[in-house]
Amino acid sequence: MPIDTSSIQQDLCTEQNLIHFNSAGASLMPKxxxxxxxxxxxxxxxxxxxxxxxxxxxxxxxxxxxxxxxxxxxxxxxxxxxxxxxxxxxxxxxxxxxxxxxxxxxxxxxxxxxxxxxxxxxxxxxxxxxxxxxxxxxxxxxxxxxxxxxxxxxxxxxxxxxxxxxxxxxxxxxxxxxxxxxxxxxxxxxxxxxxxxxxxxxxxxxxxxxxxxxxxxxxxxxxxxxxxxxxxxxxxxxxxxxxxxxxxxxxxxxxxxxxxxxxxxxxxxxxxxxxxxxxxxxxIGIDNIAAYNTILARYLRQSLAKLDGISLWDIGREQCAIVTFSMRGIESALVQTLLQKHDINVSCSQPSSTLIDAKIRKLPDLVRASVHYFNNYSQIDKLINVLKQFCHPTP
Ligand SMILES: Cc1ncc(COP(=O)(O)O)c(C=O)c1O
CATH class of the missing domain: 3.40.640.10 (Type I PLP-dependent aspartate aminotransferase-like (Major domain))
Known part of the structure; x- marks a missing residue:
């Protein structure tokens, strides 16, 4: 059964232009x-x-x-x-x-x-x-x-x-x-x-x-x-x-x-x-949520991968709705601040939260964009357009 996105949108309490990609931090409560x-x-x-x-x-x-x-x-x-x-x-x-x-x-x-x-x-x-x-x-x-x-x-x-x-x-x-x-x-x-x-x-x-x-x-x-x-x-x-x-x-x-x-x-x-x-x-149905989120996260990863100067850090066969990346030449905390100025919420994940993995994979501070079923493709497109403005292309 597909997700009824209109009732989900109506249940949001946020300002219309806010894009929340931080459900892995704290998501948005429905009304x-x-x-x-x-x-x-x-x-x-x-x-x-x-x-x-x-x-x-x-x-x-x-x-x-x-x-x-x-x-x-x-x-x-x-x-x-x-x-x-x-x-x-x-x-x-x-x-x-x-x-x-x-x-x-x-x-x-x-x-x-x-x-x-x-x-x-x-x-x-x-x-x-x-x-x-x-x-x-x-x-x-x-x-x-x-x-x-x-x-x-x-x-x-x-x-x-x-x-x-x-x-x-x-x-x-x-x-x-x-x-x-x-x-x-x-x-x-x-x-x-x-x-x-x-x-x-x-x-x-x-x-x-x-x-x-x-x-x-x-x-x-x-x-x-x-x-x-x-x-x-x-x-x-x-x-x-x-x-x-x-x-x-x-x-x-x-x-x-x-x-x-x-x-x-x-x-x-x-x-x-x-x-x-x-x-x-x-x-809504957890299976429906999982299916929707998988598609959305895949779209986000594919869109990020097309940007020059972005490194994706996600692993695993079956990747979830938490997407992590870094940008060449810009600290992740600064990316978070810059995105917030465009009403886009993401979070920043430090190596100390998963230190063993961080040491093995030499992880930097990461930008974490976590999608959920109230997000959509056009919000991802907006994120990508904003990121393009600060991308530092390969020298
Ligand atoms: C994997 C994992 N476990 C546990 C926690 C801690 O959860 P809480 O802050 O609700 O205690 C977090 C919080 O980010 C987490 O990501």
């Missing part, structure tokens, strides 16, 4: 997502925050079912959190690592995740091993298979890295993790809302995601999936009166479901906004 948050904030101001949460209890419960539908899990496998990082941390630090345990990860691992491995390597003498990429730039599953031994405790992979267009083969990796009974943590921060993400198919134990990127939800919301069968083994790094019950003076009881990873206090307007954004995406 229903904005309205649902405003209504809840108003209700909180009118009747009180706790009372508003009680009045909207059914809608708040429905957020869990929206997430469950989106990623194909059960509602009690979902924790609602403040952002992808908190979700990921809650999962990672709940694992009972011992000295000598190994973490296998990818070359394109996200900075915050990798620094957590480093922290644990320092504090608990856990061993970090980076799975080499294959010639396409994806995690090499053959190499992964050879790296397995009895010390491997966790395979942790970023599905879509923050830059570089790459989509890692998380289903193939999941088959290996499941067959060898190894915990499997997937960072789906950039992929949820962009591509179909099905935790049963991926066979992961944990999956973290954020609201504000390809889901087009508000900032300050996210979710964590935790597979039901392992929840009771996990010891969350932080507990409060939401995740556990203080039963006796000297003891507490953790919840049995994924809510053992939640906090009591929440920004319910943001969470409701995320639920609404998920329903909005599901209504």
């Amino acid at each position: 229903p997502v904005l309205d649902c948050q405003i209504q809840h904030l108003l209700l909180e101001a009118q009747i009180g925050g706790y009372e508003a949460a009680r009045e909207k209890a059914t809608a708040i419960t429905a957020i869990y079912s929206s997430v469950a539908t989106l990623i194909n899990c059960e509602e009690n496998e979902v924790a609602l959190v403040e952002n992808a990082t908190i979700g990921w941390f809650s999962a990672f630090y709940s694992i009972d690592f011992k000295a000598g345990d190994k973490i296998l990860t990818s070359e394109s691992e996200y900075g915050s995740n990798y620094m957590s491995y480093l922290q644990l390597a320092r504090e608990k003498e856990v061993v970090i091993e980076v799975i080499p990429s294959n010639s396409d730039g994806e995690v090499c599953v053959i190499a992964l298979q050879k790296m397995l031994d009895k010390f491997v405790k966790l395979i942790a992979i970023t599905h879509i890295p923050t830059n570089g267009g790459l989509v890692n083969p998380i289903i193939e990796i999941g088959k290996i993790a499941a067959a060898n009974n190894i915990l499997y943590l997937v960072d789906a921060c950039q992929s949820v809302g962009q591509l179909p993400v099905d935790v049963k198919e991926i066979q992961c134990d944990f999956l973290s995601a954020t609201s504000r990127k390809y889901l087009r939800g508000p900032r300050g919301a996210g979710f964590l999936y935790v597979r039901k069968a392992i929840t009771k083994r996990l010891n969350p790094p932080l507990i409060d009166v939401r995740s556990a019950t203080w039963c006796e003076i000297d003891s507490y009881q953790l919840r049995d479901d994924a809510k053992r990873f939640e906090n009591w206090e929440n920004n319910y307007a943001a969470l409701l906004g995320m639920g609404c954004a998920i329903d909005y995406a599901l209504h």
Whole structure:
């Protein structure tokens, strides 16, 4: 089913001439997502925050079912959190690592995740091993298979890295993790809302995601999936009166479901906004979104490739909607500023966000133009025309 672009355009809250190619940073919320948050904030101001949460209890419960539908899990496998990082941390630090345990990860691992491995390597003498990429730039599953031994405790992979267009083969990796009974943590921060993400198919134990990127939800919301069968083994790094019950003076009881990873206090307007954004995406159809974005990103890459003085840095067989490039003779941060003067939003991605990949591929600071289904060809043409003005042709 093709995407109904006119209703999507009508739901945008932006000025007409603004071109937003920054969904990998924070996307644009559609009107229903904005309205649902405003209504809840108003209700909180009118009747009180706790009372508003009680009045909207059914809608708040429905957020869990929206997430469950989106990623194909059960509602009690979902924790609602403040952002992808908190979700990921809650999962990672709940694992009972011992000295000598190994973490296998990818070359394109996200900075915050990798620094957590480093922290644990320092504090608990856990061993970090980076799975080499294959010639396409994806995690090499053959190499992964050879790296397995009895010390491997966790395979942790970023599905879509923050830059570089790459989509890692998380289903193939999941088959290996499941067959060898190894915990499997997937960072789906950039992929949820962009591509179909099905935790049963991926066979992961944990999956973290954020609201504000390809889901087009508000900032300050996210979710964590935790597979039901392992929840009771996990010891969350932080507990409060939401995740556990203080039963006796000297003891507490953790919840049995994924809510053992939640906090009591929440920004319910943001969470409701995320639920609404998920329903909005599901209504359009994630397959439709993925198909549209693939075509648009391909057009952008092809158009950029025709410009003299542009280097494209994307890798992988199946490239996603995050397009990264640099311009000869102009710092990427300056390209971002110059484009903003023409009402075109892009972002700038530094090597430190994916340092291993950046060192291996000698990545400079990159311009990241991330497209989504509310963008179109003529916006890409405008970007290209503006870039042409600053291109420094081959000497
Ligand atoms: C791959 C990846 N993982 C995790 C994060 C962190 O997400 P959040 O800021 O919602 O915690 C980002 C943010 O850009 C990201 O690109």
